[in-house]
Amino acid sequence: MIENDAKVWLVLALLAVGTYLIRLSFLGLVGNRRLPDWLARTLRFTPVAVLPALVAPLILWPEATGGTFDPVRGAAAATTVGVGLVTRNTVLAIVCGGVVLFGGLWLIPQ
Structure with missing residues (x-):
């Protein structure tokens, strides 16, 4: 942890300048x-x-x-990829993956 507030603000300022320049x-x-x-x-890629x-990683x-x-x-990710490849519809793929994820978490408690 950074023990000095001035160091924190210096790091933030340098990161802000770097991001702005990029x-x-x-x-x-x-x-x-x-x-x-x-x-x-x-x-494009x-x-x-x-x-x-x-x-x-998630x-x-x-x-x-x-x-x-x-x-x-894993099933939610596979569903998302499968629906995306078949339909070429990003929103539908994300929605289907979300339904599988939340449905699976609801059916199989952790």
Whole structure:
């Protein structure tokens, strides 16, 4: 833990400046220019790569179960992926996965 309030505010200020500079590099400096085709094509895959990276630890090592795999969460993830692949509808896939998750947690108490 940081023992000094000044250090906390310094770290927060540096993180704020860093975040601002990262966003400025795309929005302020390149925002009104056409991106090269290879870069635009690469940036289209960013959400597809980030979302599984955020969700995978919650499925494989969920904090709610002490880090052990939970079949209910695995079934919800499999349902979400399956519905998404079949229907190509993101909202429907998320809703179906949520229904399986909450229904499974309701039917099988932890």
